[in-house]
Amino acid sequence: MSLSPLPLAGCAVAAALLSAFASLATGRWPALMRYLCLPLLGLSGIAATAAGLGALISGHAQLGSLPVGLPWQAWQVALDRLSGVFLLLIGIVVVAVSVYAPAYVREYEHGEDSLPMLGLFTGFFIAAMLLVVLSADAFMFMVCWELMSLSSYFLVAFQHGNAANRRASFLYLLMAHIGGLAILLGYALLASHGGLSFESMRGASLDGGMATAAFALAFLGFGMKAGLVPVHAWLPEAHPVAPSHVSALMSGVMLKVAVYGFVRFCFDLLGDVQTRWGVVVLLVGALSALMGVLHALMQQDLKRMLAYSSVENIGIIFIGLGLAMLFAGSGAPTLAALALVAALYHSLNHAMFKGLLFLGAGSVIHATRQHSMEHMGGLLRRMPWTGLFVLIGCLGLASLPPLNGFVSEWLTFQAALQSWSLHNGLLRSLIPITAAMLALTGALAAAAFVRAYGIGFLGLARSRSARKARETSLGMRAGLGLLASMCVLLGVMPTTVIQLLDGIPRQLFGSGLTHAGERGWLWLTPISPAVASYAPLLVAIGLGLAWWLTTLLLRRSDIREVARGDAWDCGFGTRDARTQYTATAFAQPFSRVFGMLFHIDAGLRREEDSTAPRYLIQVGDRLWGWLYEPIQRLVLNGGRLASHLQSGHLRHYLGWTLATLLLLLWMIS
Amino acid sequence: MSDNTHAIGWLLALLQLPLLLLAAPLLVGWIKWLKSRLQNRRGPDPLQPWRDLRKLFAKQPMVATTASPVFRAAPYIVFVATLAAFAVVPLLAVGLPSAAIADVIVLVGLLGLARFFLALAGMDIGTAFGGMGGSREMLVSALAEPAMLMAVFTLAMSAHSTNLSSVIAFNLDTGLALRPSYLFAMLGLVLVAIAETGRIPVDNPATHLELTMIHEAMILEYAGRHLALMEWAAQLKLMLYGVLIVNLFLPWGLAENPTPAALLGSLALLTLKLMALGAGVAVAETTLAKMRLFRAPQFLNLAFLLTLLGLLSNVILETSL
Numbered sequence: 001m002s003l004s005p006l007p008l009a010g011c012a013v014a015a016a017l018l019s020a021f022a023s024l025a026t027g028r029w030p031a032l033m034r035y036l037c038l039p040l041l042g043l044s045g046i047a048a049t050a051a052g053l054g055a056l057i058s059g060h061a062q063l064g065s066l067p068v069g070l071p072w073q074a075w076q077v078a079l080d081r082l083s084g085v086f087l088l089l090i091g092i093v094v095v096a097v098s099v100y101a102p103a104y105v106r107e108y109e110h111g112e113d114s115l116p117m118l119g120l121f122t123g124f125f126i127a128a129m130l131l132v133v134l135s136a137d138a139f140m141f142m143v144c145w146e147l148m149s150l151s152s153y154f155l156v157a158f159q160h161g162n163a164a165n166r167r168a169s170f171l172y173l174l175m176a177h178i179g180g181l182a183i184l185l186g187y188a189l190l191a192s193h194g195g196l197s198f199e200s201m202r203g204a205s206l207d208g209g210m211a212t213a214a215f216a217l218a219f220l221g222f223g224m225k226a227g228l229v230p231v232h233a234w235l236p237e238a239h240p241v242a243p244s245h246v247s248a249l250m251s252g253v254m255l256k257v258a259v260y261g262f263v264r265f266c267f268d269l270l271g272d273v274q275t276r277w278g279v280v281v282l283l284v285g286a287l288s289a290l291m292g293v294l295h296a297l298m299q300q301d302l303k304r305m306l307a308y309s310s311v312e313n314i315g316i317i318f319i320g321l322g323l324a325m326l327f328a329g330s331g332a333p334t335l336a337a338l339a340l341v342a343a344l345y346h347s348l349n350h351a352m353f354k355g356l357l358f359l360g361a362g363s364v365i366h367a368t369r370q371h372s373m374e375h376m377g378g379l380l381r382r383m384p385w386t387g388l389f390v391l392i393g394c395l396g397l398a399s400l401p402p403l404n405g406f407v408s409e410w411l412t413f414q415a416a417l418q419s420w421s422l423h424n425g426l427l428r429s430l431i432p433i434t435a436a437m438l439a440l441t442g443a444l445a446a447a448a449f450v451r452a453y454g455i456g457f458l459g460l461a462r463s464r465s466a467r468k469a470r471e472t473s474l475g476m477r478a479g480l481g482l483l484a485s486m487c488v489l490l491g492v493m494p495t496t497v498i499q500l501l502d503g504i505p506r507q508l509f510g511s512g513l514t515h516a517g518e519r520g521w522l523w524l525t526p527i528s529p530a531v532a533s534y535a536p537l538l539v540a541i542g543l544g545l546a547w548w549l550t551t552l553l554l555r556r557s558d559i560r561e562v563a564r565g566d567a568w569d570c571g572f573g574t575r576d577a578r579t580q581y582t583a584t585a586f587a588q589p590f591s592r593v594f595g596m597l598f599h600i601d602a603g604l605r606r607e608e609d610s611t612a613p614r615y616l617i618q619v620g621d622r623l624w625g626w627l628y629e630p631i632q633r634l635v636l637n638g639g640r641l642a643s644h645l646q647s648g649h650l651r652h653y654l655g656w657t658l659a660t661l662l663l664l665l666w667m668i669s
Numbered sequence: 670m671s672d673n674t675h676a677i678g679w680l681l682a683l684l685q686l687p688l689l690l691l692a693a694p695l696l697v698g699w700i701k702w703l704k705s706r707l708q709n710r711r712g713p714d715p716l717q718p719w720r721d722l723r724k725l726f727a728k729q730p731m732v733a734t735t736a737s738p739v740f741r742a743a744p745y746i747v748f749v750a751t752l753a754a755f756a757v758v759p760l761l762a763v764g765l766p767s768a769a770i771a772d773v774i775v776l777v778g779l780l781g782l783a784r785f786f787l788a789l790a791g792m793d794i795g796t797a798f799g800g801m802g803g804s805r806e807m808l809v810s811a812l813a814e815p816a817m818l819m820a821v822f823t824l825a826m827s828a829h830s831t832n833l834s835s836v837i838a839f840n841l842d843t844g845l846a847l848r849p850s851y852l853f854a855m856l857g858l859v860l861v862a863i864a865e866t867g868r869i870p871v872d873n874p875a876t877h878l879e880l881t882m883i884h885e886a887m888i889l890e891y892a893g894r895h896l897a898l899m900e901w902a903a904q905l906k907l908m909l910y911g912v913l914i915v916n917l918f919l920p921w922g923l924a925e926n927p928t929p930a931a932l933l934g935s936l937a938l939l940t941l942k943l944m945a946l947g948a949g950v951a952v953a954e955t956t957l958a959k960m961r962l963f964r965a966p967q968f969l970n971l972a973f974l975l976t977l978l979g980l981l982s983n984v985i986l987e988t989s990l
Contacts, residue, residue, distance in 0.1 A: 581800020
């Protein structure tokens with residue numbers, strides 16, 4: 001008997017829910033978390049991976065309905081290729097997290113933080129993400145979306161003893177709800193012509209203005225969840241404060257669920273994408289990528305830096321989506337397919353390496369109890385396996401060949417380079433400029449990860465705890481290893497992956513990448529072999545062979561041994577941990593060159609209790625001053641005005657009620 | 670293409686590599702010699718870089734006690750990645766079957782891989798110089814990379830391909846057409862090449878003054894064969910940019926069919942072109958002074974603006990549908 005994908009996906013949801021309820025008992029028996037709840041999550045992940053793969057390979061959309069929902073309409077579920085990719089992505093990261101987490105959550109077993117709450121909301125969170133991807137009507141989508149937002153809010157607020165964490169979680173809750181409202185209104189516009197089910201929304205055709213309004217609402221709502229600039233403010237606050245395996249889920253997976261929502265809404269349900277939407281998405285994506293990476297370069301907190309890097313990568317994904325919209329709107333479905341595949345590929349890649357790096361950051365924090373890079377250093381020699389896997393993640397994120405990040409960036413560049421075929425001269429010159437921004441982003445990302453790895457893992461230990469750090473347990477390393485091997489695999493086997501993804505543009509635009517595998521699985525030729533080709537496996541083998549030959553040729557018996565001694569350091573000889581370059585020093589030239597984009601607060605501070613003044617540099621986000629604080633002031637002033645209504649006299653309140661009633665009567669008459 | 674020419678093509682692609690490895694130190698030697706002459710010094714023999722490499726390979730390498738595995742692996746990775754990047758550039762002939770393995774974006778990526786490990790190696794020992802070099806190198810490259818990609822995109826948009834071999838073949842076929850976009854792209858690429866290979870006015874390859882180094886600061890701690898690999902990689906990178914510039918913008922003489930006569934002619938012409946380019950570098954380095962580090966962004970912004978102008982003029986003036 002073979003399991004078909006949709007029931008398998010149902011099993012995944014059930015396992016996640018079961019894990020959630022089982023963890024209620026961990027208050028009494030903490031070990032249950034390790035032996036039952038997390039393995040159940042692992043099962044859920046395996047089932048989701050299998051279901052996603054099955055949906056991608058079979059290619060048939062499977063429909064079903066659940067025995068819950070509105071009285072006149074049961075909840076509908078569907079599993080097509082688009083859902084399949086995201087199920088796959090969720091599944092792989094969940095498996096890695098479930099392998100990693102048992103050792104990681106041990107420290108919570110005896111802490112003050114509530115283990116049952118952690119397990120309950122993690123289970124709900126994963127189940128909700130799976131259900132969002134599976135849902136086929138707007139009602140179910142919104143319920144699951146809210147469940148996802150709320151359960152992740154509780155996870156962000158997990159260590160609520162810290163005031164900064166409470167502030168971060170409140171900001172997250174607020175922005176998640178504003179975004180949720182925008183999505184709800186977007187669905188309302190779509191549903192006004194038919195029913196709540198996705199099937200009827202596909203059939204409904206909105207006129208131009210309404211369609212643009214629906215697009216704008218969806219872009220705001222999903223963009224807020226995905227963390228696009230300028231509505232990204234919650235992301236660098238909320239992601240770092242959750243437990244690291246939850247951060248991996250939030251950054252690696254939840255942001256992708258928002259990408260899924262946007263693709264589903266705009267390309268599938270709304271249909272008929274317009275070129276000007278593409279322009280907006282493209283520009284916002286490019287802005288997010290650049291601002292995200294610049295802020296990532298300035299951070300000292302490792303997890304905060306990774307969170308800003310997520311903003312950057314979401315930007316890259318939206319550059320791809322914007323290009324897809326542009327090309328689809330200009331009547332070039334093959335190129336739209338290329339850009340969409342690039343965006344989906346990058347979603348997959350980002351889930352892998354960002355999951356890997358958040359888990360890696362968790363390992364480092366677990367081993368050193370330090371959150372700031374400035375207090376790490378020299379960890380590669382203390383934790384060789386963690387160091388190796390994190391290095392693979394950094395290389396992937398810096399989009400260097402032959403790893404996975406490079407493939408999706410290469411595909412995005414290829415799509416952008418096809419802009420010569422557009423008829424609009426403005427677009428023809430706009431797209432290459434965004435490609436230049438993408439190139440700048442890629443180079444800055446490399447700088448950011450050289451900085452993070454060089455300061456965190458290389459050099460001399462910068463604190464006592466870093467000097468005493470110990471390699472983590474096998475389970476934690478295995479979780480990292482799984483994601484690292486996925487990074488390598490996605491990097492060297494792109495043609496196979498693209499053939500799996502190819503069905504999605506066929507489904508949405510009616511046109512796929514027919515030439516992608518023309519020369520076999522080894523050669524990636526997205527448009528045609530004459531335009532561009534890339535054989536990552538051959539590049540990797542070539543690099544390996546050349547390395548082997550070099551070492552072979554240099555193997556001279558008399559000088560094989562390497563002498564060990566003190567570092568030369570230009571003869572200064574005063575080298576210690578404090579004379580090393582710091583993360584702040586590394587970033588200084590960048591903050592000077594790109595200074596106008598940051599809010600830099602630097603100067604001497606004399607603290608109350610110490611006599612020595614300290615030079616402090618704080619790099620902030622200018623958007624707080626430009627966007628958020630004016631809105632905040634507006635809301636406060638509005639509230640103050642409204643408070644005049646509250647006179648404290650009952651007769652005034654009755655008067656207001658009467659006035660409202662009259663107004664309503666007048667409106668409906 | 671018959672199987673026979675296919676095999677010859679692969680063979681030729683493989684034979685290019687030793688040629689590159691031998692020629693790269695010579696280019697540096699040539700520039701050094703010429704520069705000395707221009708400065709009224711006798712200067713080292715152009716073959717001196719070869720001798721230096723030989724000497725370094727024969728010495729026992731010294732590694733700091735606090736070095737991590739990254740430090741020892743980095744010279745190999747930097748060397749191999751630079752060589753692999755060079756293998757992407759058509760040297761003497763176009764249309765070789767190996768050209769399909771990687772395109773110009775992969776070339777930029779491979780150079781990025783080499784740079785990533787170079788900067789990491791600089792930071793590994795924990796000296797202030799290493800970190801400083803790494804930080805500055807990443808800054809310069811971050812600003813240079815967009816300009817580099819813009820320049821090659823200009824050519825790629827004309828040729829409708831990112832494959833370097835196809836781009837050069839396209840330039841050969843269309844003949845000598847004076848395109849404004851090419852001129853801008855070439856100027857931009859020259860500026861990028863100066864910055865990326867650490868030449869004056871961005872970096873000075875001859876200095877060991879602490880506060881002016883970029884590239885040298887990262888390899889201060891290397892000795893023996895490790896240093897030799899790093900130096901060789903730097904020489905390869907210089908030659909890579911040289912070959913890229915002359916073959917992209919002045920491709921005449923490149924063999925379109927791999928016959929011995931055509932290849933020899935192509936080799937002779939390429940040598941002449943590279944010698945002329947090297948002479949240009951020597952003259953420029955004799956007459957210019959090194960800039961302050963924070964002037965470098967302006968220099969690279971100029972490169973970016975030039976390449977952007979090139980791209981826009983390509984899109985607006987030259988694209989015919």
